[in-house]
Amino acid sequence: MRKIHPDAGMPDDTDPGLRRLSLLTGVLLAVLLTAFPHIALDRWGVADPLAALWLLWAMVAGFASGFGALPAWRPLRLAASSQACLSALVMAVLRMAGH
Numbered sequence: 830m831r832k833i834h835p836d837a838g839m840p841d842d843t844d845p846g847l848r849r850l851s852l853l854t855g856v857l858l859a860v861l862l863t864a865f866p867h868i869a870l871d872r873w874g875v876a877d878p879l880a881a882l883w884l885l886w887a888m889v890a891g892f893a894s895g896f897g898a899l900p901a902w903r904p905l906r907l908a909a910s911s912q913a914c915l916s917a918l919v920m921a922v923l924r925m926a927g928h
Contacts, residue, residue: 849895850911852895855888855895858918880921887914887917887918890913890914890917891911894910
């Protein structure tokens, strides 16, 4: 039996491989941000809040998508999806590459 989202009425056909990858991304970002918090700094050593926002968003979306704890409200579900995890990670990498 497939799980149905309450407000969409569509079956949840999330690829388990993508969910595992999202969970791995969330775990790696959690470890990385705990062990090396200076990755969210710019070249002058000042905190870069936008880079930190993108990294934390990717981490939270990775955990939510990986564990399958997606909210029922559609905008939050989209913000916590595997695609949002990947998008936030790409935006963080692009932001940090500009330092």
